[in-house]
Amino acid sequence: MTASDLYKEEILDHYKNPRNFGEMTNPTVSYQEDNPLCGDRLFLQLIIDGGKVTDVRFKGEGCAISTASASLMTEYIKGKTLPELEKLRGEDVLEILGIANLSPARLKCALLPLEGLRHALTKYQSLTGNN
Amino acid sequence: MATHWFTLIAPRLPRNPAHRGVHTLAEEATKMYEDARAKVARFINARSSAEIVFVRNTTEALNLVVWSWGKANLKPGDEIILSEMEHHSNIVPWQLLAREVGASIKYLPFDENGKIQISDLKSQISARTKAVSLVHVSNSLGTVNPIKEMARVVHEAGALFIVDGAQSVPHSKVDVQSLGADFLAFSGHKMLAPMGIGVLYGRAELLEAMPPFLGGGDMIKTVSLSGATWNDVPYKFEAGTPNVAGAVGLAAAIDYLEGVGLSNVRAHEVKLTTYALACLQPLAGITLYGPLDPEERGGVLAFNLRGAHPHDLASVLDSEGIAVRSGHHCTMPVHARLGIAASVRASFYLYNMEDEVDRLIEGLSKAKKILQV
Numbered sequence: 457m458t459a460s461d462l463y464k465e466e467i468l469d470h471y472k473n474p475r476n477f478g479e480m481t482n483p484t485v486s487y488q489e490d491n492p493l494c495g496d497r498l499f500l501q502l503i504i505d506g507g508k509v510t511d512v513r514f515k516g517e518g519c520a521i522s523t524a525s526a527s528l529m530t531e532y533i534k535g536k537t538l539p540e541l542e543k544l545r546g547e548d549v550l551e552i553l554g555i556a557n558l559s560p561a562r563l564k565c566a567l568l569p570l571e572g573l574r575h576a577l578t579k580y581q582s583l584t585g586n587n
Numbered sequence: 588m589a590t591h592w593f594t595l596i597a598p599r600l601p602r603n604p605a606h607r608g609v610h611t612l613a614e615e616a617t618k619m620y621e622d623a624r625a626k627v628a629r630f631i632n633a634r635s636s637a638e639i640v641f642v643r644n645t646t647e648a649l650n651l652v653v654w655s656w657g658k659a660n661l662k663p664g665d666e667i668i669l670s671e672m673e674h675h676s677n678i679v680p681w682q683l684l685a686r687e688v689g690a691s692i693k694y695l696p697f698d699e700n701g702k703i704q705i706s707d708l709k710s711q712i713s714a715r716t717k718a719v720s721l722v723h724v725s726n727s728l729g730t731v732n733p734i735k736e737m738a739r740v741v742h743e744a745g746a747l748f749i750v751d752g753a754q755s756v757p758h759s760k761v762d763v764q765s766l767g768a769d770f771l772a773f774s775g776h777k778m779l780a781p782m783g784i785g786v787l788y789g790r791a792e793l794l795e796a797m798p799p800f801l802g803g804g805d806m807i808k809t810v811s812l813s814g815a816t817w818n819d820v821p822y823k824f825e826a827g828t829p830n831v832a833g834a835v836g837l838a839a840a841i842d843y844l845e846g847v848g849l850s851n852v853r854a855h856e857v858k859l860t861t862y863a864l865a866c867l868q869p870l871a872g873i874t875l876y877g878p879l880d881p882e883e884r885g886g887v888l889a890f891n892l893r894g895a896h897p898h899d900l901a902s903v904l905d906s907e908g909i910a911v912r913s914g915h916h917c918t919m920p921v922h923a924r925l926g927i928a929a930s931v932r933a934s935f936y937l938y939n940m941e942d943e944v945d946r947l948i949e950g951l952s953k954a955k956k957i958l959q960v
Contacts, residue, residue: 518896
């Protein structure tokens, strides 16, 4: 994958105008995911109601890949049920991003939001005792 | 040189171990290992080979000082002085120790030119200060610290001076005696030697008084079920099978660097840095960190391009064949002080050429187009 293929219009658009960006005052669960490789951090908030994600926000400093991934992933998960989200895999996120053949280091950037989501859901389950 | 090392030397060395067997092969390995130690001692002008401890890298060397000297000598209420431009390996071990023994840490700030003021060291140091540990050349700002002058201040206060030489020893002539360092730590992999070999220089009387760091084979004289007695320095600090191949590789690297001449290495880097600074400074959107005078810095250039995350910039540059590091370069406090999460860092050594700087500049304009910044 060349640099121009990687940084295509859609990725740059979601990087510069991230969707669901910001912070909520009433989240059901919040989680901060750090990438020790670059110091990037992603703060993810979810509202979970009736077993579904009804709203989501994220903020933090990240590269184009991790920010676009968070933006696209948050769009995707809105309205999804918890069992649906538990099935979400790295390949699914890459498909949503429309990029392939990332180097291992950049793969971490792309999958940082998914890691954050998984940790947020685990935290939610331990909070509600809903394992 | 690398080819020579890998094909001729490395295969002959896994003959465990140095200092143990009396057979010819073991004795040959011991001799090569000790010759390498003598070469390192001469290279940094140590008083004797006994002052050279082989370790894995700078990090291990600093941990050795912290956990052996520091743990034996620091008491509750004692102070350690570091700086805000230290690599994590010269911060985290001290933090762990300070917590354990009840000591505290003071950090010397750096100014807008990336420099530490001697006056700050003078005002922070006191009778409570037991150790000052500073980087010689910053791995992110490039700053060359006035170590000689600092050593005088530290010693007048009666404290110990530890110097992180990871970026100075490979790039310029470092003489531990004229520098005034009590300990000096550096890594082989930053000076053309293999990864996994590093050096702790320590003044012999300090090393002799220090307790062991790691216990095991080679570091003992006698062992009984009720206790053990320690080997002489430096062996007291070299438990387990040594990295003979690494040490021999380091000796080969020293031969090579001395063949070129350390002053020539430094002159080449100053020339490249001068050129790179001149090319980068006029570029729109570029912020450079550290001193702008090439004579006051090493050959590392950390920068940011407005609107581009360092990882994205590094990815685009990589696709153009330019390897730069992106991230916090193991100096998160430097980045926190600069108010940034990360930066891109280009670093030069004796093998880099001006046309590679040109390619970096071309890569940056390409990155601007691709990333639309």
